[in-house]
Amino acid sequence: MSVQIGNIDLGKFPLLLAPMEDVSDPPFRYVCKQNGADMMYTEFISSEGLIRDAAKSRKKLDIFGYERPIGIQIFGSDIESMREATRIATKAEPDLMDINYGCPVKQVACRGAGASLLQDIDKMVAMTRAVVESTHLPVTVKTRLGWDDNTKNVYEVAERLQEVGIKALTIHGRTRAQMYKGEADWRLIAEIKKNPNIEIPIFGNGDIDSPEKAANWRLEYGVDGMMIGRAAIGYPWIFREIKHFFETGEHRDKPTIAERVDVCKTHLEKSIEWKGRRTGIFEMRRHYSNYFKGLDHFKEYRMQLVGTEDVEEIYDLLQTINDKYTTELA
Structure with missing residues (x-):
């Protein structure tokens, strides 16, 4: 059965390219698409930057026909700014809008944006509702397990964000406190996927760096698809290698x-x-x-x-x- 986000058909088990700052620009997205990425996102874009018409933020709205389906990802700490930024980004005609509630870096999280919203679920829900109301496009979210080991609240996040209308959720298997250290924990991602109240697609993210791992975790955790980030940097072939392994159980030759x-x-x-x-x-x-x-x-x-x-x-x-x-x- 195909995975659907709104009216976007992503096939049976989509592989998504993660939005990575200073990496996931159109040139990089081009080579990933050529090598099998099913859906991609822009680098994350500051809502305040869009509203101020900052050149760097506006440039990140550039999308091209060969990239579709593609989502524009925005972040911010102010609900009204996110509402306005959504309207601006919608005019760039992406296939969907994505909200970043996962970025752990200080200059984002310490300004009340990105993963910081995991400390204020009510505000996160209100912000998400504002974005959903401000566009005709499907809205998706990328987040983490929680702020730290004591507040792994993504189970609640998933249910509440689905209630206000998001069409898919990507979960990075680390807390904000972990940054990118240690191992990603996919067990909680699997629990959310198994939650009978969850009807939207759940995508797993974190540490997918080989075809075997992708195949094993697909079976073990039951997610609807996987998002790949760091493993694709300098190695866009990761997408085609995983797909080949899924289909044949064998390794495709490494790039010459x-x-x-x-x-x-x-x-x-x-x-x-x-x-x-x-x-x-x-x-x-x-x-x-x-x-x-x-x-x-x-x-x-x-x-x-x-x-x-x-x-x-x-x-x-x-x-x-x-x-x-x-x-x-x-």
Whole structure:
């Protein structure tokens, strides 16, 4: 049976790309979509930034036809600002709106937004209702288990947010206090999925980094789909590898050096296309190490890649990397 969010059909067991700040931009989303991501989200966008018409926030509203279905994710601490930001974001014509109640970083949580709302469920419910009322689009939520080990209140959160109209819930299996440390605990996510009062899709998030783990946890925890974040950085093939394993029970071949180079080059081209030559080259620098993780003596090439602003020189370096490592690993 297909998973539905409103009128969006996501197939039998969708794999979602997590919204990650400074990562999940259109160039990165492009290579993830090419490699099997079923649904994606923008980087999270400040409601205050949208209302003030801040250039950085507005730029994050950019979405493209090839990305669909895609959600715009917003965050904020003020209910009226979230209401207005929802109206603004809806005009960008995404397929759904998503609210971030999970971001643990200080500059978000300590300003009363993101995971901070887990300390005030009544306000979270009121804010969610305001967002739902302000758009014709389906509204989804991403959150965590709770603020800390003493307040794992996501069971209540799930029921109450469903009551005010959200159409799906993604749960990261850590508390805010854990940040990204320790292991994600999926047992509570599974309990919420089993709750007979819950009718909306429940997606699990946290520590999915291999096809075996995805397959085992799919069976063990019974969620409707999985959201993948850090494991996709520099490795968009994770989506196709998991799907292949689901279908066959066998591992798909790892990407070759030529594939790594090709996808890295595509990512760079899309980055330049979207951000302009200079910014596109500059912002691509954070990705090179991830694309070529595990290659011996890669540091020298990385230093050259991040040290030039000449796109042709970067292409030449990528070709050199392709030739060198393809020969060495043959």
